[in-house]
Amino acid sequence: MTQNTRRTFMMQVAACGGLLAGTQAMAQAAKADEKDPQAVGIGYVADTTKVDKKNTANANHKPEQRCDNCALYAAAQAKDGYAPCPLVGNKLVAAKGWCRAYAKKA
Numbered sequence: 723m724t725q726n727t728r729r730t731f732m733m734q735v736a737a738c739g740g741l742l743a744g745t746q747a748m749a750q751a752a753k754a755d756e757k758d759p760q761a762v763g764i765g766y767v768a769d770t771t772k773v774d775k776k777n778t779a780n781a782n783h784k785p786e787q788r789c790d791n792c793a794l795y796a797a798a799q800a801k802d803g804y805a806p807c808p809l810v811g812n813k814l815v816a817a818k819g820w821c822r823a824y825a826k827k828a
């Protein structure tokens with residue numbers, strides 16, 4: 723491999739790495755929408771105080787249950803009050819959110 727070819731190759735690798743990092747950052751930035759099919763399936767709401775109490779499917783909801791004290795909330799990646807949750811395809815859920823799959827953090 724000539725020096726020019728190697729240099730070009732390294733520049734392409736660096737460019738691809740930058741693109742990949744940018745794509746990952748964009749994916750991590752996507753917030754879960756309450757109307758996303760996955761969010762609807764688990765009854766996700768971005769604000770635990772707004773849970774529909776009339777819906778019997780939400781009968782187990784308690785006001786102190788929030789995404790940020792749920793075992794599935796990726797707190798280590800939390801930023802600006804949001805963190806990924808695997809139940810909504812790792813989209814960002816609100817720290818003060820809730821869903822029917824809530825599991826108290828140990």
Ligand code: SF4
Pocket residue numbers: 764766788789790792793794795807808809815819820821822823824825
């Ligand atoms: Fe929030 Fe936990 Fe439900 Fe994920 S599983 S949306 S972190 S309550």
